[in-house]
Amino acid sequence: MQKGLSADHFFETDASAERRQRQAAKAGNKNGDPIALKAKPLAAIRDPASPAALYVAESTGSVRRVDLETQDSKQVYRGPSAPVTCVAVGGPDNQTIFAGSWDKHIWTWDVSSKAPGRKYSGHSDFVKAILCANLGGKDVIISGGADKKILVWDVATGSRLHTLQDQAVSMMAIQHLAIDPVQSSADEIILVSASSDPHLRRWRIRLDSAAQIVDSTPGAPDEARHAILEHETTVYQLVFDQEGDDVDLWTASGDGTAKCLSRVKNYAVEDTIEHGDHVRTVALTDQWVITAGRDEDVKVWDRASGKLYCTLEGHFDEVTGLVLLKSQAGAPEQVVSVSLDGTIRTWSLDKKELDKINQEKSDRANGVEEEVAEEAPEPLMTAEEEAELAALMDED
Template sequence: METSNPEHFFETDTQLAKRQLRAKKEENTFGDPIRISSKVLAVIPDPARPDTSIFTAESGGRVSRINIETRSITAKYLGPTTPLTCVTTGGQGNALLFAGSWDKTIWSWDIATRKPARRYDGGHTDFVKAVVTARLGDRDLLISGGADKKIIVWDVAAGRRLHTLQDPDATMMSIQSLAVDPVLSNDQEIVLVSASSDPFVRRWRIRLDGAELLPTEGPPQPDTSGTERLIIDEHETSVYKVLFEVAGDEVDLWTASADGTAKCLAREKNFTTDDVFEHEDFVKGLVVTDAWVATGGFSQDIKIWDRSSGKLAYTLTGHFDEITDFALLRDPSGRKDVLCSVSIDCTVRTWPLDKPGLDAVVEKIRAAEESAQNGEETKKESGDGDGMLTAEEEAELAALMDD
C-alpha cells in the first residue's frame, strides 16, 4: 500500500524534530486562526470595509472575501484552476478585483456580483507574481509583474497591453512586488517602484505614450552634488516587498528582503537606508504604523518592533509554516489597528496593534508554553513516554518484522 505519511519513511533527527514541533503548533489558537482550505499566498484589506474585511489569494485558485469580526468567508471568486499569487482592487470606485495566477494571466471579477470579468492574457510567459492598479488621465491601468522578468501595463477597459518594461542594462530577475509612488504620480504620469529576486529596487516613469526606467539621484558626495543611478541598491539579495508609508508630510519607501531585514529608505536621503530592522530570516510580510514595524516570513514568528527606539518589543508565535503576507486593518478611530497575517499553513490570523492588546497576547502565549513545558516534565517524571514498548506493542513489532 502506498502512503505519503512521513512517519512511514526514514527521517533525519532534524526532520523528525521539525515535524513534531509543527504537530504541536498546529492546534494552537494564537491569533484566533481562521482555517482556509488551501495555502494563503497574499492578502489585502477590502477597500469597502478596511477595518473588518480582507481579500485573500489562495493556492486553490480562489480569492476569498473574509470578515474578520464574524470569522466567515462572505464571498468566493472562482474560475482559475492554478494557484493565485497576488491580489488587488481597482477600476472605477474599486469595483473590480484582480488576481495574478500561475497560468500566466490576470483574472478579474466584479466585486459586487462575483461574476468573472475580463481576463488579461497574452502578455506574460511565466507566473504572474505582483499586481497593482492606478489611474492615468481618464484611464484605469492594471500593472503586473511576472516570473518572466517583465512588468506589463494594461488598459483595464480595453484589456490590451500598453507597455512592457524591462531593465535594458541589467538582468532583472523575477518580479516580486510593485508599488505606486503617491508623491510623484499624477494625471500625466505614474512613478512605479518594483522589487525583484535580485537585490535591486527600480523606479519607472509610465505615461500613456511611453515608459522608461527612472534615474534616482545618488546620495551627495563630498566632491559632487549627486550622481544618477538607475537602481536602488540597499539589500544583499532578493527584495520581496515594497510599500510606501504616508506619515504626515513624509512618504518613505519600505522594503522587506531575503537578507533578513526590513528597511526604511528615506525619500529626503534619495532612497538610501534610514532605519534597519534585523528580522534575521527571509522577510515577506511587512506592515508599518506610527508606533510599530511588523515583520514576518520564513521563520513563522511575527516580530513587532518599537519604531521610535528600533528595538524588538514583541514576538508573536502561532503560524506553523512560512508567513507569506501581511495586511493592516485600519480602525477609523486610529486606536485599535489590527495586523492580519496569512501563511502557507492555511490560516488567517489577526493580532492587536495596541500595547494592552499585544501585552495580553504575549502573556497568553507565555502561559501556554509554560503549561506545555510543565506537562512534558510531569510526563517524564511519571515514566510515561520513555520509549518502552508494552507487551502488545512488542508482539505487533515482532509480527511486522516476520512479514
C-alpha cells in the same frame, strides 16, 4: 533518515521530521483567533469597501473574501486551475477583482455578481504582482511576472500599453510593485519594483511613454544609478510609509531584514530591522513596524527605538502577508496575518494587549523553569562513578 510506514515519511530528513512534528504540536493553538481555510493563502489585501474584510489569493486557484468579524469565507471567485499569487481591486468604482496566476494570466471578476470578466494574457511566466491605478483618466493595471517584465494594461480595452524591463542591470522575477504616492500625479505614475535580485528599480509611466528612472548614486553624483541596491538578496515587499512626513520606502527581504530607505537621502538606508530570517512582509503604523516571514512569528518593533517589543506566536508555517485593518473611532489598531498553515489571524496592536502577551510569556517561562527544576531526574551515577567511567574510556 527518519523511517516510518507513512508515505509522508519516506526519504524524510531528520530536519524535515522535526519541523513536521513541531508544526503538528503548534497547530491547535488559538492565538490570533484563527480562521481556518481549506487552501494556502499566498497573498491578501483589505477589501476597500469594508474595514474588516480581506480578499485572499489562494493556492487552489481562487480568490476568497473573508469577513473577519463574522468569519464568513464562503464568497469565492473561481476560474484559474493554478495557484493565484496576487490580488487587487480596481476598475470603475472599485467593482472589479484582478488576480494574477501561475497560469500566466490575469483573471477578473465582478465584485458583486462574481461573474468572470476579461482575461489579460501577455506574460510568459507566473504573474507575481499586480496593482490598480488611474492614469490620465484611464483605469490601468500594472502587473509583474516571473518573466522579468512589468506590463501596463488599459482596463477598458484590455490592450497592453507598455512593457518595461531593465536593460542595464540584469533583472530577475518581479516580486512586488508599489506606486510612489508623493511623486505620482494624475498624468504620471512613479513605480517602484522589487525582484528576486536585490535591486529596486524606479519607473516613470505615462499614457504615451514609459521608461526606467536613472538617477545619481548617493555619494557619487557623477555616477549613473539604474537600480537601488541596499539588500543582499530577494526583496519581497515594498511599502511607502504613510505615517512619516517624508513618506519613506520600507522593504522586506530574504536577507532577514526590513529596511527604511530615506527619500531625502535618495533612498539610502535610514533604519534597519533585524528580523532574523526571510522577511516576506512588513506593515507600518505611527508607533510600530511589524514584520513576518519564514520563521512563522509576527514581530512588533518599536519605531522610536528600533527594538523588538513583542513577538506574536501562533502560526505554524511561513507568514505570507500582513494587512493593517482600517482603524475605527476609539478602537485599537489591528494587524491581520495570513500563512501557509492555512489560517488567518488577527492581532491587536494596542500597547496594553502587547504588554499582557509579554507578561504571560514571562510567567510561563518562569513556571516551566520551576517545573523543570522540581522534576529533574536524579543522576544515574555519582561524580566518583562518572570519573571512574571516564578513566576507563581513556584507557580503552
